[in-house]
Amino acid sequence: MTSDQLFEQIKRKRSFLCVGLDTDLSKIPPHLLSTDDPIFEFNKAIVDATADLAVAFKPNLAFYEVHGAAGWISLQKTVRYIRENHKDLFIIADAKRGDITSTAKMYAKTFFNSLDCDSITISPYMGKDSVSPFLEYKNKWVIILALTSNESFSDFQMIENKNGKRLFEEVIKKTMQWGNVDNTMFVVGATRAELFQDIRKVAPNHFLLVPGVGEQGGSLQDVAKYGMNSKCGLLVNSSRGIIYADKTEKFAEAARNKAYQLQQEMQHILEKSGLI
Numbered sequence: 001m002t003s004d005q006l007f008e009q010i011k012r013k014r015s016f017l018c019v020g021l022d023t024d025l026s027k028i029p030p031h032l033l034s035t036d037d038p039i040f041e042f043n044k045a046i047v048d049a050t051a052d053l054a055v056a057f058k059p060n061l062a063f064y065e066v067h068g069a070a071g072w073i074s075l076q077k078t079v080r081y082i083r084e085n086h087k088d089l090f091i092i093a094d095a096k097r098g099d100i101t102s103t104a105k106m107y108a109k110t111f112f113n114s115l116d117c118d119s120i121t122i123s124p125y126m127g128k129d130s131v132s133p134f135l136e137y138k139n140k141w142v143i144i145l146a147l148t149s150n151e152s153f154s155d156f157q158m159i160e161n162k163n164g165k166r167l168f169e170e171v172i173k174k175t176m177q178w179g180n181v182d183n184t185m186f187v188v189g190a191t192r193a194e195l196f197q198d199i200r201k202v203a204p205n206h207f208l209l210v211p212g213v214g215e216q217g218g219s220l221q222d223v224a225k226y227g228m229n230s231k232c233g234l235l236v237n238s239s240r241g242i243i244y245a246d247k248t249e250k251f252a253e254a255a256r257n258k259a260y261q262l263q264q265e266m267q268h269i270l271e272k273s274g275l276i
Contacts, residue, residue: 001090001118001139002182003207007231009055009088011276014267016232017259018056018092018209020239021046021078023063029247039064039074042251044081046243049252050259056090056235057082058209079115090235091117092209096145098123104133112137119143121187121209124175135179142184144175147199149189149212168195172202181205188227190218190236196226204229211237213262220262224269232275238262 010016023039032038047057059078064071082089093111097104097120111120112134119141124131134142147157147168157168165173172186188199190212199208208227212218213236220236227234238258246254270276 001141003231006055006090006207009090010232010270013052013055013263014270014276015053015055015263016234016236016266016270017054017262018058018090018235018237019046019050019054019242019259020094020211020237021057021059021063021243022239023059023074023243025067027244027247029249029251031249037074037077039067039071040077040081042243043074043078045252046255047078047082047086049256050242051082051086051089053256053259053263054089056092056237058092058094058237058239060094060239061096076115079117083116090119092143092235093117093120096121096123098126098130100126101129101133104130108133108137112140119185121145124171128178131175131178135183140183142179143209144171144184144186146172146186147188147192147195149191149218153189153192169198169202172199176203176206181207185209185235187211190220190223193219193222193226196223200227200229205231205233207231207233207235209235209237211239213238213241220265221269224266224273228269228273228275230275232270236262236266 021043023042028042032041035041059075064075079091097107111117121143122131123145159167185207188208188210190210210223213220242255242258245258
């Protein structure tokens with residue numbers, strides 16, 4: 001999927017919503033725990049309820065790997081189900097990998113060939129050779145950690161070099177040289193909305209994956225105001241705020257209602273910006 005194709009989907013669905021599948025067995029509705037694969041059954045219901053309102057889904061690998069082989073099977077089934085039933089959706093493996101070339105090549109095969117995801121989140125700390133193996137795959141994306149929404153982000157990301165450039169700016173500037181607008185995005189936390197303008201000065205045309213709206217306190221309006229570009233350029237993720245809206249047998253309906261509220265807000269933003 002190219003950036004143009006992603007934008008076309010955004011326009012068609014009037015949404016730039018990404019739904020995070022951070023599926024925690026301790027938080028899903030109790031009635032699902034008696035099924036053969038509670039994680040998959042939960043994911044399947046969430047996907048079916050929100051697929052027409054979202055352009056992307058983002059399984060967080062930690063919530064699957066914690067269950068060993070069984071968790072990986074649930075993840076495979078989830079991705080396969082999306083591929084077979086909702087073919088237009090963009091699938092993000094939120095894996096945050098980052099290692100030497102030989103290891104990176106194996107990770108790339110895992111997530112792009114074996115699992116068949118469209119993209120993967122990557123930590124670029126080890127440099128180009130830890131990222132380039134992922135960029136060898138046609139129609140696949142690397143999503144670089146740039147400016148995150150966690151509490152201690154400033155420990156490293158805000159460090160300035162001798163020219164006054166902050167580390168997150170240097171990361172974006174450098175990694176842009178390795179890929180292009182059709183295979184590289186950047187993770188930018190919604191709680192850093194005031195810095196989106198600085199990011200757009202460095203990367204005006206790239207898509208940004210934006211976690212932190214909702215439960216973490218990020219403002220969708222601020223993100224759009226400072227981060228949107230001529231192709232929208234945003235995939236705004238919501239996980240807990242959507243998928244855990246209810247713990248009864250009506251959980252999927254509640255999730256849809258939460259996703260719909262965000263989609264409607266996004267539609268208004270897109271209309272106001274003249275993009276639809």
